[in-house]
Amino acid sequence: MRFEGTQDYVATDDLKVAVNAAVTLRRPLLVKGEPGTGKTVLAQQIARAAGAPLIEWHVKSTTKAHQGLYEYDAVARLRDGQLGDPRVHDIANYIRRGKLWKAFTSPALPVLLIDEIDKADIEFPNDLLQELDRMSFDVYETGETVAARERPIVVITSNNEKELPDAFLRRCFFHYISFPDRETMQAIVDVHFPGIDKRLVARALEMFFQVRETPGLKKKPSTSELIDWLKLLMHEEMPLSVLAEKDVRKSIPPLHGALLKNEADVQLFERLAFLSRRG
Amino acid sequence: MFLSFIEELRGAGLKVGPKEHLALLEALDAGVIEPRVEEFYYLARATFVKDEGQIDRFDRVFGRVFKGVVEAQEEAADIPEDWLRAVMERMLNEEERAAIKSLGSWDEIMETLRKRLEEQKERHQGGNKWIGTGGTSPFGHGGYNPEGVRIGGPGRHNRAIKVWEKREFRNLDNSVELGTRNIKLALRRLRRFAREGAADELDLDATIAGTARRGFLDVAMRPERRNAIKLLLFLDIGGSMDPHIHLCEELFSALTAEFKHLEFFYFHNCVYEGLWKDNLRRHGERIPTRDVLHRFGSDYKALFVGDARMSPYEITIPGGSVEHDNPEPGAAWMQRLTATYPCAAWLNPVPPMEWEYSMSTTLIGELMGGRMYPLTLDGIDAAARALLRPNAR
Structure with a gap:
């Protein structure tokens, strides 16, 4: 399989090379980038392009590495033992499979997404080193070894909240999704809104990049915010004239709630607009 | 040729090793890329670079090492x-x-x-x-x-040469600034977990032991583990601290997120008999420092943040304050605070090499028992360590 982007996803050349290297050599692909630049969507699109099932493991701050392998439900077994349930004699009844186990034993070659690995505890990636390297692990309770029939395609995303250990990085291909330039952004918009009014897009893009370049923003809007905003503009059937004001500093963009997610940022724009009206 | 490339990369501070080299060869072998310099560049980047902060350094090395190759490949163009x-x-x-x-x-x-x-x-x-x-x-x-x-x-x-000569990632190099997240990580050292409060977590070991002993299911619960560190934060505000306000904001937001028991107070230049919590009403609503000393026990840890730059008189003599007529010198209040809170540290946003040129910084450092640390990641780490052990005085 060669990943060339899909109908709904614009992949830059460097992204294609990184994905193809990871898919061919079956090493994990570590994807970083600003929030909202399509890291998670990438895994979905790789799965779509490869016609593979997608297994998503969303990591939270409380997620432990072994939860991805399996969990042994001792309490349920205790309860069943008390109630005299015959199931209690087989320990395998109380082993719940984790996402990695599912990925290893999936009948079709899957894409495994480990989403936001940096959310978990700092030791989390280290605990997964062996499993991702050999693509197998032991179940101590039953003594069996779960090994992948074929190494799954693994995509890992990170928001840079924590640094990942070197030993872990060694095993991955790395790609940083940089913020799309204007041309790429145009291509992305075209993919999401075929047949949208070209003038509206041009105006909206102009405003969007102006908003992004305004100094002092706490959270810069990114691709997903732009897509949401365009969706809203189209849904509300905004006439072209509402985007007539060229300079975002003179008037806050319409439906700005989709672009600015921080009340301090909204205030910043209100202040700018106020200042420019006055002066 | 690749070997010299790797040496150069290592020389530029990228942590590359044989593992990455083999991966690159393997990928080339498997025909992952078209035989074009541009694609080779992308592949090498995905293999050798593990952090966006290193991309710029990689670009520079790549440009240097593969210069000849690229020029040979480029057709003579106008x-x-x-x-x-x-x-x-x-x-x-x-x-x-x-x-x-x-x-x-x-x-x-x-x-x-x-x-x-x-x-x-x-x-x-x-x-x-x-x-x-x-x-x-x-x-x-x-x-x-x-x-x-x-x-x-x-x-x-x-023309491929453009891709790395653009050096788009220049801004990201050395991006390990002091962000809120990094500060939180450094503060992780300051954790003393204790179980207190409502029992809302299953204690598996006690449940198994209890069940085995009694012969029926005996579920034992226990409170969740929480950070039990208590922290008093004293922040220097205004005047010479203005250039450091952004840094202090980040430290403050990281601290408030990390500690449940956190009390903060503002002071100007040096701590005197009054502190305040709201800068707008700093003259109206003063909190006597003595009340603070009485209200918060010595199990609290005291963290001071300030540049310690002032006239030495502000520390040493009564009436030396720039703002008011203080009956007692700042040094007396600093001594009282450090005596009540033996686990104390001072974070200074000014780089350490400038400290010795300011007499007041040396004075404060002495009052703190040498526990003054720069407001950098390493400094916060060291301060967190210092806060865990009481000052031997």
Whole structure:
């Protein structure tokens, strides 16, 4: 399989090379980038392009590495033992499979997404080193070894909240999704809104990049915010004239709630607009 | 050739090893890429670079090592025309044209440019006349002439050299600034977990033991583990602290997120008999420092944040404060605070090498028992360590 982007996803050349290297050599692909630049969507699109099932493991701050392998439900077994349930004699009844186990034993070659690995505890990636390297692990309770029939395609995303250990990085291909330039952004918009009014897009893009370049923003809007905003503009059937004001500093963009997610940022724009009206 | 590439990368501070090298060879073997320099660059980048902060360094090494190869691959092209078109099409709009009037009329500039391009036969770097990068000529980019015509940038899609020469990731290099998240990580050291509060977590070991002992299911619960560290934060505000306000904001937000038991107070330059919690009403609503000392027990840890730059009199003599007539010297209050809170530390946003030139910084450092640390990641780490052990005095 060669990943060339899909109908709904614009992949830059460097992204294609990184994905193809990871898919061919079956090493994990570590994807970083600003929030909202399509890291998670990438895994979905790789799965779509490869016609593979997608297994998503969303990591939270409380997620432990072994939860991805399996969990042994001792309490349920205790309860069943008390109630005299015959199931209690087989320990395998109380082993719940984790996402990695599912990925290893999936009948079709899957894409495994480990989403936001940096959310978990700092030791989390280290605990997964062996499993991702050999693509197998032991179940101590039953003594069996779960090994992948074929190494799954693994995509890992990170928001840079924590640094990942070197030993872990060694095993991955790395790609940083940089913020799309204007041309790429145009291509992305075209993919999401075929047949949208070209003038509206041009105006909206102009405003969007102006908003992004305004100094002092706490959270810069990114691709997903732009897509949401365009969706809203189209849904509300905004006439072209509402985007007539060229300079975002003179008037806050319409439906700005989709672009600015921080009340301090909204205030910043209100202040700018106020200042420019006055002066 | 690849080996020298790897040596150069290591020399530039990228942690690459045989594992990455083998991966690259394997990928080349497997035919992951088309035989084009651009694709090879992308592949090498995905293999060797593990952090966006390293991309710029990688780009520079790649450009240096593979220079010959790339030039051999590039067909002899008419660069000047290409550059001109790039300038015409996207580099200059009406305003910019107006802005460079200082050099003469637009036509004159273009004419000069054309002449220079004719004289110039190759890519050029540095210098003060030729078009290229890093020079002082008004043409080219990265130069020092404020009115320079910026030449370069994308638009030559067929030539690979551009991709890494653009150095788009320059801003990300050494991006390990002191962000909220990093501070939180450094503060992790300051954790003393204790179980207190409502029992809402299953204690598996106690449940199994209890069940085995009694013969029926005996579920034992216990409170969740929480950080039990208590922290008093004293922040210097205003005056000489203004340049450091952003840093202090980040530290403050990281601290409030990390600690449940956190009390903060503001002071100006040095701690005296009164503190305040709201800067707008600092003169109206003073909290006597004595009350603070009585209200919060010595199990609290005291963290001071300030540049400790003031007149030495503000610390040593009564009435030395710049704001009011203080009956007791700042040093007395500092001594009381450090005596009540033996686990104390001072974070200073000023770089340590400037400390010795300021007498007040030395004084405060002595009052803190040497526990003054720079407001950097390492400094916060050291301060967190210091906060865990009481000052032996």
